[in-house]
Amino acid sequence: EDQVTQSPEALRLQEGESSSLNCSYTVSGLRGLFWYRQDPGKGPEFLFTLYSAGEEKEKERLKATLTKKESFLHITAPKPEDSATYLCAVGSGNTGKLIFGQGTTLQVKP
């Protein structure tokens, strides 16, 4: 069965304190791993797509990496404006659909 698990559920950081969010997945024939950012009361906003193990992508303070079993979203020297819920989703080769994790809610305190 296709499954996506994100950890931790919630993360509190001080401004400047780097950390990583984890997305573990079990899927038949990975067809892309997607990271989204979601602010309260808004729709998910696309961040990155990774298609193969070893691939990395960066955007400002965020860096996403991918292995055969998991993805990490590294946040370097976060700022309060990075506070949001980060969603991970995988494209299933079995169904062709996106399967979402439950998200990690990040709070960065000044």
Next chain:
Amino acid sequence: NAGVTQTPKFRILKIGQSMTLQCTQDMNHNYMYWYRQDPGMGLKLIYYSVGAGITDKGEVPNGYNVSRSTTEDFPLRLELAAPSQTSVYFCASSYLQDLEQYFGPGTRLTVT
């Protein structure tokens, strides 16, 4: 480009009432999707469409119906609303199935 737009933003329904959630995209995307998001849960796919005139069920289709008469519009119909349909509904679109999806701002629905 406005991207993906949804109306209404908020709605309160009584049990048994019906309503249509509207979704429009201006990116000429072939694929469109409806998800629901419940607190602490991931997004669940309700219905999707691969093009005008073609729709199919997702993971949680019961109690909902869709149609796709144009590339731009993908309305979601709720018949006989139930409290279990209280949720936030998101519409999304993508150019191809394996590419990133772009989401609308959501509709917060409460059924009482």
